[in-house]
Amino acid sequence: MSVRDASHDWHRSRVWELAGEGGARWYVKVSPSVKFFTRETRAYRSVVPALGHSRAPHLLDSHADDLTLLLTAAPGAPAPGMGLTAVEWRAVHSQAGMLCAQLHEASELDPRDRAEAEASLAAAADGAEKYLGRAGNRLTGGEQQLVRDYAAQLRRIGPVPLGYIHGDNQPRNWLWSEAGLALVDFERTRPAARVQDLVILAVTEWLDHPDREQAFLQAYGRALTGAERHALRCLTALDAVNCSAWGPDNSHPEVTARGRRTLDRLMKEDRP
Template identity: 70%
Template sequence: MRTAKPIPAELRAWAEQRIGSAVDVRDVSHDRPASRVWALECSHGVRRYVKVSPSDTFFTRETRAYRHVVPALGQGRAPQLIDSRAEDLALLLTAVPGHPVPATNLSAAEQRAALLQAGTLLARLHQAGEIKGPDRIEAGTALGLAADGAEKHLARAGDRLTEPERQLVRDHADRLSRVGPVPVGFIHGDNQPRNWMWSRPIRQLALIDYERTRPAALVQDLVILAATEWLDHPDREHAFLQGYGRLLTDAERFALRCLIALDAVNCLAWGPDHNDPEVTARGRRSLDRLMRKDRP
């Protein structure tokens, strides 16, 4: 059973200076040591959140995203940043209506509406702001950096992969490093249903959690979906891409397959070490499917 993490007194005082007295504070962190999030119920019936980022990098990415990228999604489609406290890596955020999609029993019609809206919101994020200067350089090197990380993930995974599986990952990393030009922009970085909030009364989706938002190849935002939600469900992929507003280019399709292989070994390295059976299963499923097909 997970032990609740109390909010530090100085963070509660800082938040209450900005939002007023909180009548209740609940730990709503994910079941991971680095996750620290609290819901504050205010006396006037409004909920706010305090989030402590796991690292300086995540804090910088998320605060930048809320200030310069997230507004492109539209009113009520993402939390808003009320304030930040750099010395504690803390963010004070508004709430959005709804519940995470995996925790909501969606009807078929709601599921299609959620997928359409998820595609639309991601397209808005991907098109937010002009990518130039250092951001363009970072985005242009993203796939190469992902390919370069393969050996690190293989080392961490150890004997959880067979030698043929290790070679398959290396083959895909090599091909990824030589993929031609692909569209770039700001990506969400953790685009998956757990970060999609569905409000049933208004049939509206919102997107949360921007600590991994950064300039990169846009196709990198589709890896988790391709390895989970779209797997054996082409109708879900079709609905999402309909909302997204375009089909993937040939180069993106090829890059996506390579990225799925790298995601698989990362999952098999990270999942067992953090006792996360869902992530581990995603990695094993992806790798098994790739092994059954011709290698690149």
């Protein structure tokens, strides 16, 4: 048996691929925290099965004492590294929309999960000051006020559709193959406002490729409500300050650039 480090480019990511005879593969993952371990094991047992066979890994075993999961290997490779054509990218986003709809509607929320989901937008707004503090002088005074304004608006958003979200829904966690798309990495899966699963896509993929957004939402099965559209804009501002804090602190220029691009765009549109 051979072992390959398959971790993300983040110091707390610890994932190894195990390859056996006959092409058999498995993954061993050590969760970065008890919270992530609890979320991910619960997701694999209660939510992920709704995606269907070959659309996600399966949990074979887990050990809470060392936060370890043993997973099957889903088919495919991360979409960003495959040199896909524009047509293929639209197909990827279409299948991502379909799978997200299945995940978001995986099961009825029990009372405890519903309460968490209903509070998710306010919880996101509550994090604004923490990230502003961590970002410090990386943001101008005007940018800091912009983030606070959007956090305040987010608290006033009306009812939005709720469900179980992936939590890190972006192409690096999408595996593409002839069999179609599979989702991986469910450590952030939780009950929340469904629109929270679209934030990273809105400020990266869809900003430059609106045809991908159209393909996603068509397969998702519905257009976003007005409240969701408003919430999404607010959430992109909060994502920007989060990126401005987390990116430099973790030497991650791609995340840092994502935050800066969003802040520049929102300032241009809101404070011309």
